[in-house]
Each structure stands twice: as C-alpha cells, then as structure tokens.
Amino acid sequence: MDSIKIFMCFTTLLFAYAQAATLAAESPPIILTPTPAPAPAPDYVNLTELLSVAGPFSTFLKYLQSTKVIETLQNQANNTDEGITLFVPKDKAFTSLKKPSLSNLTADQLKQLCLFHALPHYYSLSDFKNLSGAGPVNTLAGGQYTLNFTDTSGTVRIGSGWTNTKVSSSVHSTDPVAIYQVDWVLLPEAIFGTDIPPPAPAPAPVPDIAPVADAPEADGGKGKGKAASSSSPSSSDRIIGWSVWRCVLMVAVSVGFAVVLN
Numbered sequence: 001m002d003s004i005k006i007f008m009c010f011t012t013l014l015f016a017y018a019q020a021a022t023l024a025a026e027s028p029p030i031i032l033t034p035t036p037a038p039a040p041a042p043d044y045v046n047l048t049e050l051l052s053v054a055g056p057f058s059t060f061l062k063y064l065q066s067t068k069v070i071e072t073l074q075n076q077a078n079n080t081d082e083g084i085t086l087f088v089p090k091d092k093a094f095t096s097l098k099k100p101s102l103s104n105l106t107a108d109q110l111k112q113l114c115l116f117h118a119l120p121h122y123y124s125l126s127d128f129k130n131l132s133g134a135g136p137v138n139t140l141a142g143g144q145y146t147l148n149f150t151d152t153s154g155t156v157r158i159g160s161g162w163t164n165t166k167v168s169s170s171v172h173s174t175d176p177v178a179i180y181q182v183d184w185v186l187l188p189e190a191i192f193g194t195d196i197p198p199p200a201p202a203p204a205p206v207p208d209i210a211p212v213a214d215a216p217e218a219d220g221g222k223g224k225g226k227a228a229s230s231s232s233p234s235s236s237d238r239i240i241g242w243s244v245w246r247c248v249l250m251v252a253v254s255v256g257f258a259v260v261l262n
C-alpha cells in the first residue's frame with residue numbers, strides 16, 4: 001500500500017519536473033523565485049540590439065559605442081519618464097559625408113555630435129506637428145546644440161544649419177523610445193561653425209529606399225518599424241512564466257500530499 005502511494009507521488013513529481021524542465025529549456029531567462037505574480041515588466045528596448053539589426057546603422061552604432069554615448073541613450077530610454085527620440089543616419093550617410101568630415105573631431109566633439117542626434121523626450125511622428133516652426137529644440141548635447149523641425153503635410157524635416165534632411169522612415173516608435181532614420185548626418189553649428197557654404201549646386205542625395213517607402217507613415221507614429229515589435233515576445237514570456245508557476249504549484253501540492261500520506 002505504502003509503496004503504491006510512494007510510486008504515485010514519485011511519478012507525479014517526475015511528470016511535473018519534466019514539464020517544468022521542458023518549459024525552462026524553452027525560456028532560459030525565467031528565474032523561479034518565491035515572489036507573488038510579477039508585475040508586467042515595461043517593454044525594454046535594447047538600443048544596441050535594435051540598431052544592429054535595423055538599418056544598416058553600423059557606423060553610427062560604432063560611434064555611439066566608442067564615445068559611450070550609447071549608455072547615456074540607453075539610460076535615458078530605461079530610466080526617465082520623458083523617454084527618447086533618436087535620429088539615426090544610415091551607413092551611406094557617413095560614406096557620402098565629404099566636407100566637413102568627422103575625421104578631425106576631438107573625442108569630445110564626436111560625443112557631442114552623437115548626443116546631437118537625440119532628443120530628451122519621446123516624440124511620435126505626429127508630435128512633430130507641434131515642434132514645427134516652434135524654434136530651436138534642445139538635444140541631449142545641450143547648450144547651443146539645437147535642431148529646428150518643420151512638418152509639411154506629414155513630412156518631417158530637420159534643420160541644423162549645415163544639414164537639412166528629412167525623417168525617411170520610422171525604425172521604432174513606441175513610447176518611450178522613438179528611432180527615426182535620416183538621410184544625412186546631423187552636423188551642428190556648435191562644432192562646424194556658422195560659415196556654411198551655400199547649398200545651391202550640391203548634388204541631391206540619391207534616395208536609398210523606394211520613394212513610396214520614403215514617406216513617413218501617417219499613422220501617428222505607431223509605424224511598424226523594420227525591427228520587430230518588442231511587445232509580442234514579452235507577452236509570450238509572461239505566458240510561459242505563468243505555466244512555470246503552475247508547474248511549481250503542482251510540485252508543491254504533490255510534495256504536500258507525500259508528507260500528509262506518510
């Protein structure tokens with residue numbers, strides 16, 4: 001009689017353990033701690049990861065990493081209520097940058113240049129209507145490092161004096177993180193001065209994406225970026241997490257039975 005009870009308990013435990021092990025293998029980040037149901041974690045956007053899969057933005061990412069500005073940006077995204085808006089030039093923007101070039105910049109100037117591409121607030125594409133013509137907007141570089149915005153029927157343009165470029169697509173736009181692709185590197189007057197050559201004969205940049213895709217989505221910034229939305233994986237994580245909790249409960253109940261029966 002006793003041996004049957006023990007056998008039943010043992011098989012129940014084994015089954016529960018196998019189930020838990022399978023689920024744990026599917027989702028390694030689950031940590032089984034005896035806390036009550038975890039509060040849903042806010043969506044965390046890993047900027048390094050996002051910029052390495054989208055784009056190609058590898059040149060800009062390299063600058064962000066060498067100047068350690070990536071940490072400032074990630075911190076702004078993680079730990080502020082304001083969020084962040086980041087303008088990312090594609091690799092092509094750096095290769096077509098001849099004059100002025102970035103090669104003579106000091107480490108500090110390079111850092112400022114990187115910070116100049118970020119606003120200390122989350123703006124959806126439709127929010128730029130508000131900023132349009134409203135005068136200089138502060139960037140994370142602070143001080144004189146400001147950008148001007150214009151929004152002409154949904155086409156957002158950014159002016160820095162040296163640079164007048166448009167937001168060519170939305171890479172990610174979910175509060176608190178907005179990332180928009182721009183055609184040119186944003187060059188601040190605070191570094192390159194105000195002696196800006198007239199733009200007249202400058203060859204127009206060849207659009208590197210189809211003109212249709214060039215127009216920003218008119219959906220108020222909830223644009224489906226090139227990078228996958230980060231909300232689905234986290235909700236499935238939560239479901240797997242709940243299954244694991246059920247398994248833990250089962251194991252606990254069978255252990256309880258074993259104790260009571262003995």
Ligand SMILES: *[C@@H]1O[C@H](CO)[C@@H](O)[C@H](O)[C@H]1NC(C)=O
Pocket residue numbers: 046047048049
């Ligand atoms: C962010 O992503 C990068 C590249 O995938 C990775 O090396 C890094 O560890 C991630 N950071 C965090 C905090 O998860």
Ligand SMILES: *[C@@H]1O[C@H](CO)[C@@H](O)[C@H](O)[C@H]1NC(C)=O
Pocket residue numbers: 044071074075078079
């Ligand atoms: C941002 O949040 C992630 C996930 O919570 C964490 O791993 C990372 O270290 C944080 N980074 C910063 C700079 O706060």
Ligand SMILES: *[C@@H]1O[C@H](CO)[C@@H](O)[C@H](O)[C@H]1NC(C)=O
Pocket residue numbers: 100103104
């Ligand atoms: C940048 O440095 C090069 C030499 O490395 C020099 O020829 C050039 O004039 C410099 N440009 C500026 C804008 O200082």
Ligand SMILES: *[C@@H]1O[C@H](CO)[C@@H](O)[C@H](O)[C@H]1NC(C)=O
Pocket residue numbers: 127130
């Ligand atoms: C847009 O502008 C209006 C009036 O200028 C202001 O009241 C509102 O708070 C602004 N909205 C945002 C999102 O900045």
Ligand SMILES: *[C@@H]1O[C@H](CO)[C@@H](O)[C@H](O)[C@H]1NC(C)=O
Pocket residue numbers: 133134135136146147148159160161162189
């Ligand atoms: C930004 O706009 C203001 C007027 O609102 C103008 O005085 C300033 O020169 C502009 N700055 C740049 C860099 O275009």
